Amino acid sequence: MLDFLNSQGTIYVSMVLGGVLGLSLYLPLLAGQLSLASPGFYALGGFVAAVLSTRTFDVEGTYPVHLVLVEFVVAAVLCGVLAFVVGLAALRLTGIYLALATIAFVEVLRVFTLNLELTGGAVGIFAIPQPFGTQLSYLWLAGPLLIAAALFTWRLEKVRVGRAFAAVREDELAAASMGVDTTRAKITAFVLGGVLAGLAGVIAAHQINTWSHRQASFDASIAYLAFVLIGGSRTFLGPVAGGLFLTYLPEWLREQAKHEFLPTWAAEFLRTGRFIIYGVLLAASCVFFPRGLITPEFLARIKRIGRGGGRPRGQDVRQPEPETVA
Amino acid sequence: MRLIFQKLLNGIAIGSVYALFALGYTIVFSILRVINFAHGAVFTVGTYLTYALTGAAFGRNGQLRNASLPVELNFWLALVLGALGAGVIGVIVERLAFRPLRRRGSDPLLTLVSSLGVAIAVVNILQYLFGAENYSFGETLGSMRASVTVVGGELPVVVRTKQIVIFVVSMVMVVALTFLVNRTRTGKGLRAVAEDLTTARLLGIDTDRLIRLSFFISGVLGGIAGALIGLAGSFNYQFGVAIGLKGLAVIVLGGLGDIPGAVVGGLVIGVAEAFVPAEYNAYKDAVPFVVLLVVLLVRPQGILGRAQVQKV
Amino acid sequence: MTAALEVNALTRRFGGVTAVDGVSFAVNPGEVFGVIGPNGAGKTTLFNLVTGITPPTSGTLLHDGADITTARPHQVARRGIARTFQNIRLFSELSALENVMIGRHCHTRSGLFSGVLGLGPAGAEERAVRKRAIELLALMGLASRAEVKARNLPYGDQRRLEIARALALEPKVLLLDEPAAGMNPAEKTALSDFMRRLRADFDLTLLIIEHHVPLVMGLCDRIAVLDFGRLIALGDPETVRRDPAVVEAYLGEEG
Numbered sequence: 001m002l003d004f005l006n007s008q009g010t011i012y013v014s015m016v017l018g019g020v021l022g023l024s025l026y027l028p029l030l031a032g033q034l035s036l037a038s039p040g041f042y043a044l045g046g047f048v049a050a051v052l053s054t055r056t057f058d059v060e061g062t063y064p065v066h067l068v069l070v071e072f073v074v075a076a077v078l079c080g081v082l083a084f085v086v087g088l089a090a091l092r093l094t095g096i097y098l099a100l101a102t103i104a105f106v107e108v109l110r111v112f113t114l115n116l117e118l119t120g121g122a123v124g125i126f127a128i129p130q131p132f133g134t135q136l137s138y139l140w141l142a143g144p145l146l147i148a149a150a151l152f153t154w155r156l157e158k159v160r161v162g163r164a165f166a167a168v169r170e171d172e173l174a175a176a177s178m179g180v181d182t183t184r185a186k187i188t189a190f191v192l193g194g195v196l197a198g199l200a201g202v203i204a205a206h207q208i209n210t211w212s213h214r215q216a217s218f219d220a221s222i223a224y225l226a227f228v229l230i231g232g233s234r235t236f237l238g239p240v241a242g243g244l245f246l247t248y249l250p251e252w253l254r255e256q257a258k259h260e261f262l263p264t265w266a267a268e269f270l271r272t273g274r275f276i277i278y279g280v281l282l283a284a285s286c287v288f289f290p291r292g293l294i295t296p297e298f299l300a301r302i303k304r305i306g307r308g309g310g311r312p313r314g315q316d317v318r319q320p321e322p323e324t325v326a
Numbered sequence: 327m328r329l330i331f332q333k334l335l336n337g338i339a340i341g342s343v344y345a346l347f348a349l350g351y352t353i354v355f356s357i358l359r360v361i362n363f364a365h366g367a368v369f370t371v372g373t374y375l376t377y378a379l380t381g382a383a384f385g386r387n388g389q390l391r392n393a394s395l396p397v398e399l400n401f402w403l404a405l406v407l408g409a410l411g412a413g414v415i416g417v418i419v420e421r422l423a424f425r426p427l428r429r430r431g432s433d434p435l436l437t438l439v440s441s442l443g444v445a446i447a448v449v450n451i452l453q454y455l456f457g458a459e460n461y462s463f464g465e466t467l468g469s470m471r472a473s474v475t476v477v478g479g480e481l482p483v484v485v486r487t488k489q490i491v492i493f494v495v496s497m498v499m500v501v502a503l504t505f506l507v508n509r510t511r512t513g514k515g516l517r518a519v520a521e522d523l524t525t526a527r528l529l530g531i532d533t534d535r536l537i538r539l540s541f542f543i544s545g546v547l548g549g550i551a552g553a554l555i556g557l558a559g560s561f562n563y564q565f566g567v568a569i570g571l572k573g574l575a576v577i578v579l580g581g582l583g584d585i586p587g588a589v590v591g592g593l594v595i596g597v598a599e600a601f602v603p604a605e606y607n608a609y610k611d612a613v614p615f616v617v618l619l620v621v622l623l624v625r626p627q628g629i630l631g632r633a634q635v636q637k638v
Numbered sequence: 639m640t641a642a643l644e645v646n647a648l649t650r651r652f653g654g655v656t657a658v659d660g661v662s663f664a665v666n667p668g669e670v671f672g673v674i675g676p677n678g679a680g681k682t683t684l685f686n687l688v689t690g691i692t693p694p695t696s697g698t699l700l701h702d703g704a705d706i707t708t709a710r711p712h713q714v715a716r717r718g719i720a721r722t723f724q725n726i727r728l729f730s731e732l733s734a735l736e737n738v739m740i741g742r743h744c745h746t747r748s749g750l751f752s753g754v755l756g757l758g759p760a761g762a763e764e765r766a767v768r769k770r771a772i773e774l775l776a777l778m779g780l781a782s783r784a785e786v787k788a789r790n791l792p793y794g795d796q797r798r799l800e801i802a803r804a805l806a807l808e809p810k811v812l813l814l815d816e817p818a819a820g821m822n823p824a825e826k827t828a829l830s831d832f833m834r835r836l837r838a839d840f841d842l843t844l845l846i847i848e849h850h851v852p853l854v855m856g857l858c859d860r861i862a863v864l865d866f867g868r869l870i871a872l873g874d875p876e877t878v879r880r881d882p883a884v885v886e887a888y889l890g891e892e893g
Contacts, residue, residue, distance in 0.1 A: 180744075
């Protein structure tokens with residue numbers, strides 16, 4: 001049983017990190033910024049862990065966990081500073097322009113890490129020491145990170161700063177006119193997302209054991225975007241669920257491919273066609289579920305069912321939901 | 327001096343294809359104010375279609391391994407048909423990913439993501455069918471010289487015939503497109519729709535048909551660009567993504583939605599890439615994105631675009 | 639007596655268009671000050687200049703004697719200048735209550751971590767904000783709609799909500815951009831009375847852009863008339879009504 005869990009360990013950890021990465025995109029989105037920059041910070045965090053553990057800390061045997069915590073701090077600071085700079089530079093950009101700028105940022109970062117000797121060039125850094133003997137044990141790091149991030153986000157939306165984010169998202173001009181420092185709000189949201197992605201990178205680098213420029217990819221941007229858009233862009237549970245589920249989906253498909261009754265072409269499709277499914281899901285989600293699967297309305301309905309049913313309390317004129325990403 | 331000239335020519339050659347590709351984005355953006363992320367995928371499909379029409383066989387890895395069409399067309403004929411096919415695919419994309427969202431007045435970002443989803447699905451379907459390997463068009467220029475020497479002597483400045491062909495075809499398409507948009511009745515309709523969709527519709531212009539037409543043209547341009555790039559080197563299922571991202575830099579640089587802007591942007595980026603010193607060759611891929619970042623931060627409307635004024 | 643708001647030779651050019659041209663006036667504390675003029679006269683641009691949304695091309699702005707010419711919108715708001723918008727700008731996805739709570743933003747201080755973790759005074763502050771917001775909603779007759787999303791409210795309620803939100807800012811100066819738009823005559827009269835009570839209860843200075851001339855004449859202590867960006871008349875309603883320049887530019891059309 002334990003063996004099974006261990007072999008599955010990798011996917012569980014990846015799922016949990018997927019949830020974290022979904023949140024890293026959700027946080028800037030709270031302030032109206034659709035940022036595709038997370039893979040850049042994720043990669044940076046991983047490189048911090050990789051470089052520190054292979055070159056700076058000279059360790060024999062199992063890598064001590066407290067050093068991973070040190071890496072957390074360093075990664076958080078570096079990602080925070082970089083996110084601050086990027087966020088500041090991108091302040092005036094909105095919508096498509098901001099998304100494009102963050103895509104460009106990730107690409108530039110990728111090419112730099114591809115060429116720097118420090119980051120291992122094209123090959124990357126390998127033989128990154130492991131703090132844990134089994135894959136499943138990484139949940140000791142990833143789990144608390146996800147839970148802390150989720151709780152933080154949940155609380156954030158209920159308090160002053162989170163309300164300010166929402167105001168900026170809804171109408172930046174009106175928010176400013178009501179006393180909200182929109183610059184500070186946007187940069188804060190952006191930095192939170194960047195730091196979170198960086199922390200996920202630290203864990204992933206140790207878990208996967210190697211790290212390279214390939215971690216800063218446009219494909220990854222799409223994946224995290226899918227977590228939020230398909231999972232649900234209006235509540236913190238959406239990106240978490242999206243991250244968990246969509247990370248698991250390819251694994252599940254691969255398992256299904258093992259069924260004997262499937263013709264080879266179908267099995268092959270399930271094994272390698274996960275991006276086809278991602279793409280179709282993403283497009284279908286935009287067309288049929290613009291706000292994702294887990295919406296506040298959906299959650300409210302579950303709560304009502306839990307309480308014993310009944311119709312929603314009356315509201316005034318019901319306007320159709322506007323279809324926006326942010 | 328010769329080196330500079332050589333680099334300039336190289337830059338212009340590749341830049342003209344970037345321009346051609348970027349025009350596909352521009353046409354759709356000018357009308358719908360949305361970036362069609364599926365353009366790179368359509369571009370790839372067109373290239374594969376052209377390849378298939380030349381009768382060549384597909385490699386060893388995809389589902390359709392070793393398959394080939396029972397036709398064996400001349401490259402240029404295959405290019406034309408392949409491009410037309412790409413145009414059709416473009417229209418299908420519009421129907422699937424754009425129209426439902428337009429009907430509901432969705433945010434352009436949502437439409438962008440929808441087109442992105444389609445792009446990913448299409449490109450990976452190509453991988454599934456044809457494998458991940460590289461394909462190339464082989465020698466199609468027949469008896470023509472492989473290259474032309476522009477400036478002779480010890481260190482000749484040389485232009486490959488393929489490059490000349492690419493440049494000429496690209497420029498012809500640009501001219502044809504400009505003519506279409508500025509001098510024909512259909513073009514007038516396109517410009518009206520670009521100006522204001524609702525008003526155009528109120529004036530009795532069949533906006534749906536024109537939107538379909540613009541996606542068709544966009545796909546055709548993409549298909550041609552793809553076959554030309556494939557001709558110059560090789561291609562695989564992913565090359566649409568890389569050039570798709572570069573194309574974004576091109577249109578932002580030139581000004582989103584601006585036709586001459588796409589040409590200017592394409593040539594500037596092509597030349598910029600060509601002038602990257604050899605030691606930094608590995609950084610060449612970052613050039614379009616650095617350009618994109620700089621433009622977005624300094625002058626988001628691009629070289630030829632107009633600054634957007636927000637009314638309170 | 640320092641002017642609540644002082645505008646000196648304020649000018650704003652957009653490319654070739656001069657939207658506001660050398661406008662100067664001073665608003666006395668506690669006044670109800672009207673700004674009228676034909677469409678395109680520059681009234682909303684003037685408000686935008688005062689609230690820091692648009693930087694002036696030249697001229698100065700003073701609030702309680704302090705220079706606010708280069709102040710950004712949130713700084714202007716913090717000084718106690720609040721506004722409503724011609725085309726309502728509520729936070730559509732947020733509830734009525736949340737909209738008003740945002741108005742309390744600059745009077746509260748709980749930061750990122752103190753707020754999320756509920757440390758120290760943050761919890762009490764949050765409760766106070768909520769309480770105040772409900773009071774203001776009740777004042778505007780919206781208490782029963784507190785949890786309704788702003789965009790689901792009927793038009794009249796939305797206008798009232800915008801005012802409630804502006805009041806949450808604890809302003810000393812309140813700028814209202816066409817508050818009577820879309821109202822019938824009975825509602826306009828009620829609005830007039832409401833404005834007077836507002837000024838008294840909240841100790842406000844009011845600036846009102848309005849098209850409906852009788853409303854302005856009956857309500858305002860003084861009126862500024864703009865035409866093509868320039869101030870063509872300034873004075874009490876009777877004086878303004880009789881000013882030939884005004885009659886020609888504006889009132890003449892109304893008859």
